Amino acid sequence: MVSAPRLIALDWGSSQLRAYLLGDGGVVLAERHSADGASRLAGGAPAFEQALASLVSDWWTEGGLPVLACGMVGSAHGWREVPYAACPVALDSLHEQAGVVRMAGQRDVRIVPGLCWTPADGPPDVMRGEETQVLGLLAAQAAWAEGSTLVLPGTHSKWVSVRDGRVTSFATHMTGELFALLCAHSVLGRLMQPAPGFDTAAFERGVHSGASGGGAALGRWLFSVRTLGLFQALSPESLADYLSGLLIGSELGAALPGAAPDHPLVLAGEPVLCERYALALGLLGRAAVLGPQAPAAAGLWRLARQAGWVGG
Amino acid sequence: MVSAPRLIALDWGSSQLRAYLLGDGGVVLAERHSADGASRLAGGAPAFEQALASLVSDWWTEGGLPVLACGMVGSAHGWREVPYAACPVALDSLHEQAGVVRMAGQRDVRIVPGLCWTPADGPPDVMRGEETQVLGLLAAQAAWAEGSTLVLPGTHSKWVSVRDGRVTSFATHMTGELFALLCAHSVLGRLMQPAPGFDTAAFERGVHSGASGGGAALGRWLFSVRTLGLFQALSPESLADYLSGLLIGSELGAALPGAAPDHPLVLAGEPVLCERYALALGLLGRAAVLGPQAPAAAGLWRLARQAGWVGG
Numbered sequence: 001m002v003s004a005p006r007l008i009a010l011d012w013g014s015s016q017l018r019a020y021l022l023g024d025g026g027v028v029l030a031e032r033h034s035a036d037g038a039s040r041l042a043g044g045a046p047a048f049e050q051a052l053a054s055l056v057s058d059w060w061t062e063g064g065l066p067v068l069a070c071g072m073v074g075s076a077h078g079w080r081e082v083p084y085a086a087c088p089v090a091l092d093s094l095h096e097q098a099g100v101v102r103m104a105g106q107r108d109v110r111i112v113p114g115l116c117w118t119p120a121d122g123p124p125d126v127m128r129g130e131e132t133q134v135l136g137l138l139a140a141q142a143a144w145a146e147g148s149t150l151v152l153p154g155t156h157s158k159w160v161s162v163r164d165g166r167v168t169s170f171a172t173h174m175t176g177e178l179f180a181l182l183c184a185h186s187v188l189g190r191l192m193q194p195a196p197g198f199d200t201a202a203f204e205r206g207v208h209s210g211a212s213g214g215g216a217a218l219g220r221w222l223f224s225v226r227t228l229g230l231f232q233a234l235s236p237e238s239l240a241d242y243l244s245g246l247l248i249g250s251e252l253g254a255a256l257p258g259a260a261p262d263h264p265l266v267l268a269g270e271p272v273l274c275e276r277y278a279l280a281l282g283l284l285g286r287a288a289v290l291g292p293q294a295p296a297a298a299g300l301w302r303l304a305r306q307a308g309w310v311g312g
Numbered sequence: 313m314v315s316a317p318r319l320i321a322l323d324w325g326s327s328q329l330r331a332y333l334l335g336d337g338g339v340v341l342a343e344r345h346s347a348d349g350a351s352r353l354a355g356g357a358p359a360f361e362q363a364l365a366s367l368v369s370d371w372w373t374e375g376g377l378p379v380l381a382c383g384m385v386g387s388a389h390g391w392r393e394v395p396y397a398a399c400p401v402a403l404d405s406l407h408e409q410a411g412v413v414r415m416a417g418q419r420d421v422r423i424v425p426g427l428c429w430t431p432a433d434g435p436p437d438v439m440r441g442e443e444t445q446v447l448g449l450l451a452a453q454a455a456w457a458e459g460s461t462l463v464l465p466g467t468h469s470k471w472v473s474v475r476d477g478r479v480t481s482f483a484t485h486m487t488g489e490l491f492a493l494l495c496a497h498s499v500l501g502r503l504m505q506p507a508p509g510f511d512t513a514a515f516e517r518g519v520h521s522g523a524s525g526g527g528a529a530l531g532r533w534l535f536s537v538r539t540l541g542l543f544q545a546l547s548p549e550s551l552a553d554y555l556s557g558l559l560i561g562s563e564l565g566a567a568l569p570g571a572a573p574d575h576p577l578v579l580a581g582e583p584v585l586c587e588r589y590a591l592a593l594g595l596l597g598r599a600a601v602l603g604p605q606a607p608a609a610a611g612l613w614r615l616a617r618q619a620g621w622v623g624g
Contacts, residue, residue, distance in 0.1 A: 076542075116539075123521070123536030124543055156499075156535065172535040174498070181493045186486070187468075209435070215531055219566045223468065223484040224435030227428075230388075231436055254531045 136295025206245020215253030338613030448607025518557020
C-alpha cells in the first residue's frame, strides 16, 4: 500500500533545486529537480516562490502539506536568510532555529539553519545544506551519532566531527573547486587531454605526494603536473587524475590528523568521488565506511519529525 | 660619449617580447617591447622572425650585431626548442648549451637554455628565462654567486639556490597564478571589492595564518577568505590582500626551511610584489635584500660576454 504524502522536502543548493515528496517513515514517493538553484534566481522572494511552484505545485494538497528546505536557500542571497546555528550543536534541536517564509495562500516554507564553527585557533567555518546530510547519515546508522567523522567530498569538502548527537566541529577544504579551476584556467590544464578511463596509478602517485608533510607539499608539488607532463613521465590523459590525487592527498594529509582514530570515518556524496576518497584513505592506512548517497531527504524527514511538523 | 651598439638582447616570455639594445659594458642604449609573446605567436618560425623584425630591424647593422634571447622563445612551443640544462649547473658555462636559429640574411639568433632540476625526493622542476635573471643578479653583486637564495616572485615564483657560481637547485611555487585564479574564478572572489590601497593588517593576518604549520594550513585557511567576509571580520576591500597574504605566507612557510640560513635572501621582480614578500619575510623573522629590477638584460649581456659573442 502506498503511503499518503506527508512532507515536501527541498534540497535547495546554489545550482540546483531538488524536491522530494515523502510519505510515512520518510519513504520517497516522488522526486524532481530543476536548475533553479539559489544563486541562479534573481528577483528575491517572488522568484523563489515561482521556482518552487513551477516544480511542485501539483504536490500541494488542500490540507497544506508541510514544506521544509535546506541549503543556500537560507543564505543572505537566498529566499530568506536564516542565521547559522553555532557549533557545538545538538542535531536533535536544530529545528528550533529554523526560519520560515510565508507564501501566497498562507503556505509556509520552513528553512533549516546552516552551521557555523569558530575554533579557538583557526578561522570561522560555515556550511549550509551539509548539516541536513549529516542528519540523514545519522538516521541511517544510529551508532554514528555517538562518535564519527563524516566526510562529504565535493566542491567544498566538509569534514564533520560528531559526538553524542552533536556536531562538535567541522572544516571546509576547497578541493573540488581548486581541481576545477586548475583544470579549466591554469597552466596545468594546458597539457591535459580527456581520458578514456581512470588512471589509478597516476592518482595514487598524486595522493602519496600530496599527503606528504601533512599536506604542506601541495605548493611544492602542484607545478609537477606540468613538469611530469613536459617530461612525458605522465601522459596527457593521466594528468587530471594525478592532479586529483595531489589535491585529495593534500586534503587528507591536512585533515586526517584531526579525525578521531577510534571513530568510524564515513564517506557520503557522489559515488565516483567517494570511491576516489576511499582509495586515497586506504593508501594512507585509514579505512572508511561508505554512507548512503544523497542523504538530504532522510535528513529533512528526520528534522521534520523531531520538530513535530509531520505525523506518520 | 655614447657607446656603439654591441648586442640585441631579447627577454622573450610567454606574453611579451622585450628588446634591449646594449652597448659597451651592457649599458642599455634603447628598450622596446611588444605583445608578441611566445605563446601568442601561431605559425612557427616565420611568425617569430616577423615579430622580431617588426620590433628591432632598424637596430640591425651591416656588420651583423649579435642577437641573444632568453625565455619561452626556447620552449617546445617557441621559435626553437632548446633542451634544458640540468642542475647543478655552472652559470659560467651556460652559453655552451645555447641553441641557435638562422634567419633570412644569414642572421643568427642564439637562445639561452632553460634549467631543469630533479631532486631525489621530489618532482622535476623547470624554468625558462629566470636563469638569465639569475645571471643578471649575480652580475650585480658578485658575493651572491658564492652563496645565496634568489627569490623571483611572480605568476610562478622561483626559489633558486646558488653556491660557488652554480645553481644547485630550485623550486617553483604557483602563488601568483593561484591568486589570480581564486580572485577571478572562485567563490572567494565573489565577496571581494576593489581596494583604494593596500590593507597591511589584512595582508599580515593572512601571512601569519598561511605560514603556520610550514604552509600546510593553506587548505584549512583558504575558505576563511569567504567566512571572514561573510562575518564582516574583514571588509570586501580587504579580502584580496588577505588572500595574497595567505598564499605568500604559505609559500614562505614551505620554502623558507630549505633556504640556507647563512646565505643572503635576495628578492627580484616587480617592485610592488617584492615589497609584499619583504614584508612577509620580515614578519617571519627573515631579512631580505632587494636586487635590481629587470635583471634579464644584464644577464643576457653577461652570458654573451662569457661566450665571447660580443666585445666591449
